Amino acid sequence: MELELFDFHIDDIQWSDRTSLVRGQLNVSLAGIQEQLKDLIRDIRLTAELARPGESKRIVHVLDTMIPIGKVHDGLRTFPGIDVPARLVGTGQTERLRNVLVTVAGGFPHPEAMTPIEKPREGIIDMSGVGARYSHGSDYFHLVLTLEGDPALSNIAFDQALRTIGVRIARYLAGAEKSGLAPERRKVHLAPVQKKLPKIILIYQVQSQIPLVRTFYYGEEISKTLPSFVHPNEFIDGAVVSGTYKSERKIPTSLHCANPFIEEMLRRHGSELDFLGVILSRGYNDSFEQKKKMGLWTARLARCLGADGAVAMMEGTGNTTVDFMQTVKACEEEGIKTVAILHEDNGAKGYERPLVDHPREADAMISRGNRSEKLVLEPLDHVIGGKDIDLHLKLKHDPHKPLFFDPTIFFGAHCQMGASGFRAAFEN
Amino acid sequence: MVKILHYLNQFFAGIGGEEKAGQEFVFLPKPVGPGILLRDLLKNRDIEYATIVCGDNYFHEHEEAVLASLAEVMTQFAPDLFVAGPAFHAGRYGLACAKTASFVRERWSVPALTGLYEENPGTREIGRHVFAVQTGSSAASMQSTIKRCADLAALILDKDVERLEAFKEEFCLKIPRRFTVQASAPDSVRAVEMLLAKLRGAAFESEIPRIEVAPHPVPGAIQDLSQATLAMVTEGGLVPLGNPDRLESSRGTKYFKYSIKERDDLKPGEFEAMHTGYDTSTVNADPDRLIPVDAMRSLERAGNFGRLHDYYYVTTGTGAMPAKMQELGAGIAEELSASGVNGVVLTAT
Numbered sequence: 001m002e003l004e005l006f007d008f009h010i011d012d013i014q015w016s017d018r019t020s021l022v023r024g025q026l027n028v029s030l031a032g033i034q035e036q037l038k039d040l041i042r043d044i045r046l047t048a049e050l051a052r053p054g055e056s057k058r059i060v061h062v063l064d065t066m067i068p069i070g071k072v073h074d075g076l077r078t079f080p081g082i083d084v085p086a087r088l089v090g091t092g093q094t095e096r097l098r099n100v101l102v103t104v105a106g107g108f109p110h111p112e113a114m115t116p117i118e119k120p121r122e123g124i125i126d127m128s129g130v131g132a133r134y135s136h137g138s139d140y141f142h143l144v145l146t147l148e149g150d151p152a153l154s155n156i157a158f159d160q161a162l163r164t165i166g167v168r169i170a171r172y173l174a175g176a177e178k179s180g181l182a183p184e185r186r187k188v189h190l191a192p193v194q195k196k197l198p199k200i201i202l203i204y205q206v207q208s209q210i211p212l213v214r215t216f217y218y219g220e221e222i223s224k225t226l227p228s229f230v231h232p233n234e235f236i237d238g239a240v241v242s243g244t245y246k247s248e249r250k251i252p253t254s255l256h257c258a259n260p261f262i263e264e265m266l267r268r269h270g271s272e273l274d275f276l277g278v279i280l281s282r283g284y285n286d287s288f289e290q291k292k293k294m295g296l297w298t299a300r301l302a303r304c305l306g307a308d309g310a311v312a313m314m315e316g317t318g319n320t321t322v323d324f325m326q327t328v329k330a331c332e333e334e335g336i337k338t339v340a341i342l343h344e345d346n347g348a349k350g351y352e353r354p355l356v357d358h359p360r361e362a363d364a365m366i367s368r369g370n371r372s373e374k375l376v377l378e379p380l381d382h383v384i385g386g387k388d389i390d391l392h393l394k395l396k397h398d399p400h401k402p403l404f405f406d407p408t409i410f411f412g413a414h415c416q417m418g419a420s421g422f423r424a425a426f427e428n
Numbered sequence: 429m430v431k432i433l434h435y436l437n438q439f440f441a442g443i444g445g446e447e448k449a450g451q452e453f454v455f456l457p458k459p460v461g462p463g464i465l466l467r468d469l470l471k472n473r474d475i476e477y478a479t480i481v482c483g484d485n486y487f488h489e490h491e492e493a494v495l496a497s498l499a500e501v502m503t504q505f506a507p508d509l510f511v512a513g514p515a516f517h518a519g520r521y522g523l524a525c526a527k528t529a530s531f532v533r534e535r536w537s538v539p540a541l542t543g544l545y546e547e548n549p550g551t552r553e554i555g556r557h558v559f560a561v562q563t564g565s566s567a568a569s570m571q572s573t574i575k576r577c578a579d580l581a582a583l584i585l586d587k588d589v590e591r592l593e594a595f596k597e598e599f600c601l602k603i604p605r606r607f608t609v610q611a612s613a614p615d616s617v618r619a620v621e622m623l624l625a626k627l628r629g630a631a632f633e634s635e636i637p638r639i640e641v642a643p644h645p646v647p648g649a650i651q652d653l654s655q656a657t658l659a660m661v662t663e664g665g666l667v668p669l670g671n672p673d674r675l676e677s678s679r680g681t682k683y684f685k686y687s688i689k690e691r692d693d694l695k696p697g698e699f700e701a702m703h704t705g706y707d708t709s710t711v712n713a714d715p716d717r718l719i720p721v722d723a724m725r726s727l728e729r730a731g732n733f734g735r736l737h738d739y740y741y742v743t744t745g746t747g748a749m750p751a752k753m754q755e756l757g758a759g760i761a762e763e764l765s766a767s768g769v770n771g772v773v774l775t776a777t
Contacts, residue, residue: 115701115707115708115709115712116665116677116678116701116702116703116704116708117703117704117705117706117707117708119704198624198627200620200623209707210707260614260615260616261616261619263616264616264617264619264620265620268620272620272624273620273624308627309623309624309626309627310623311619311620311623313619317747318705318746318747319705319746337623337626337627338623339619339620339622339623339626341615341619342636344606344636345747345749346605346606346607347749347751348555349530349552349553349554349555349556349605350556350605350606350607351552351603351604351605351606351751352749352750352751353639353641353750354606354636354637354639355636358636358638358639360638362638363634363638364622364623364626364632364634365634365635365636366615366618366619366622366635366636367635367636368615369608369609370606370607370608372749373556373607373608374534376534376535376537392678404534404535417608418614418615418616419614419615419616420614421610421611421612421613421614421615422608422609422610422611423608423609423610423611423615423618423635424606424607424608424609424635424636425606425607425609425635426604426605426606426637427556427605427606427607427609428596428600428601428602428603428604428605
């Protein structure tokens with residue numbers, strides 16, 4: 001199963017009459033975007049803005065980010081099953097605007113009708129300053145689409161619309177007419193490894209519980225499914241899409257498509273390790289027995305795939321740590337050596353127990369830093385996406401004033417803290 | 429010229445003892461008490477010295493207001509160094525010193541130092557980068573402690589990083605705490621490298637220590653249930669509709685009790701669950717499924733146990749800090765025990 005990738009890196013993004021990629025400049029036509037979305041935005045007010053790395057801009061109320069990916073030839077579509085009938089992806093040719101994000105921001109039309117678990121958490125992307133290293137996407141060029149739903153729209157309809165808008169514009173930008181810029185080309189496939197190298201699986205545990213707190217695979221909500229094998233190329237083509245708004249802890253759609261763990265495994269495939277692929281599992285199972293079983297089934301699948309070792313990562317926080325640790329434990333008991341990645345919650349003063357659950361078997365942990373340590377966040381010049389900062393369902397904060405808060409206010413913070421190379425360590 | 433701001437309680441400021449613990453926050457444009465000793469030890473420097481004083485009780489009863497006043501002083505006086513205490517083994521004072529020093533260091537990045545005895549509860553509130561000089565348990569060690577503080581202040585004002593580290597190592601409290609630092613590579617790279625080392629059988633160091641949780645002893649069974657008073661407790665966030673006491677929906681820091689006296693069941697529309705950790709719609713549809721008043725009443729009537737306590741207790745367990753939950757749990761247990769409750773049905777979500 002082979003996928004040919006064409007990666008374009010842009011130097012700037014500008015408004016224009018026509019959407020095109022000329023040398024390093026991505027020109028975006030607002031009329032072109034509206035044309036793409038005309039059947040979707042009848043009940044939604046859309047504002048489009050641009051943001052660039054290093055700018056003094058703070059994007060608030062971020063709901064999701066998509067990386068522009070499109071198939072070069074017709075017949076196959078990226079993000080299968082979202083707004084197009086699903087076909088198997090991961091083969092053929094895919095072009096990507098590697099450092100661009102379609103960023104969907106805004107608020108749901110009826111927050112008062114949401115139960116606490118359904119409510120989106122604030123997700124900020126700071127394009128510069130202290131917050132940038134905690135914000136997924138601060139090193140990308142953004143087309144920010146701020147959506148305001150008409151009260152006639154239900155929350156579920158808005159959820160559906162925002163995802164469809166994101167993937168459609170991601171495909172649209174990827175398909176921009178290109179001139180004067182050669183892409184970086186490479187083929188991605190898990191070529192059979194002749195040498196004796198350790199066989200490694202990536203365990204990828206996501207959050208999927210109920211509408212508004214879920215993950216899609218080929219457009220299907222995976223809240224009640226079993227662990228599955230997924231080929232890395234399917235991730236690259238958008239087979240896994242986020243539908244959760246637990247901002248700081250979520251794996252944004254752009255990180256499902258361009259995941260640093262998958263990329264790191266692919267980079268070393270055939271030289272240092274034999275990458276077997278990904279097991280997609282889900283956490284937040286309701287009872288301990290179910291959590292344990294999810295771990296057992298994941299370990300059994302890894303064993304049957306022939307894994308010697310596993311890297312395990314998870315989306316979420318709190319009780320899903322138990323599902324995750326049961327998986328690590330089951331893998332170790334099956335003889336699969338495992339390394340697991342987690343954020344820590346050591347408290348603002350650093351002395352709390354770092355993890356919710358930590359069995360003896362989880363003896364090789366990678367830390368993403370203390371997510372409850374407070375930061376002084378100076379205001380940035382421009383605010384995009386909304387008029388206030390929602391301090392996690394409690395209070396509103398004026399985004400033009402300094403904020404003293406922990407990293408959980410940032411979009412994709414868990415993943416970005418890891419990508420920024422943060423970890424926690426003892427200090428006196 | 430450098431500016432030093434010094435925090436003291438009513439006692440060390442010479443205002444009075446316990447009877448003056450309600451002393452309001454005041455700003456004095458001069459050194460007072462231990463501040464005079466400290467200023468004298470730094471007398472070869474050009475120092476503008478100011479003191480803020482607050483009673484021990486006043487601080488804890490009006491913490492937010494005191495910190496707001498401190499913020500104003502920080503803006504107007506703009507010190508180069510903040511000193512709090514030393515507080516020795518004085519608990520309320522130690523907490524106030526730790527909190528003010530942390531506040532100043534975290535919000536303004538102004539260097540802050542305090543002095544505490546190792547068992548002072550204030551040691552749990554020391555923020556990152558705050559210097560906490562180890563002291564004796566009582567003010568008998570004032571002279572030597574202030575001498576240490578002066579040495580430390582000099583090193584801070586001279587920005588003598590190397591000697592500061594050595595000073596910290598020798599004279600500051602060792603409180604192991606975990607903070608974010610920069611690693612050599614992203615998590616994805618370190619993870620793969622750690623796994624390859626683990627598979628090779630090479631040495632590797634897990635980045636997160638495993639902290640053994642103290643086992644919870646299982647209490648003995650209730651001998652005679654027919655005489656027992658039982659209560660219901662939950663971390664599931666069930667509150668009267670409208671959440672009158674504003675229980676947090678995550679990271680709970682409070683608990684409340686609500687009456688179920690003369691109720692045979694909890695009706696939908698009268699209670700709701702504040703909790704971001706589970707789908708609360710089923711509980712909202714029938715609150716008895718979290719606090720099973722209906723089932724407990726039927727068992728009570730059948731004589732399966734003595735009587736049901738008139739209140740249920742509630743907090744929110746999701747995203748909470750274990751130390752805070754231990755504190756809340758102890759509070760609930762103490763209240764229940766004082767009310768003559770013999771057993772608890774604890775529903776978790």
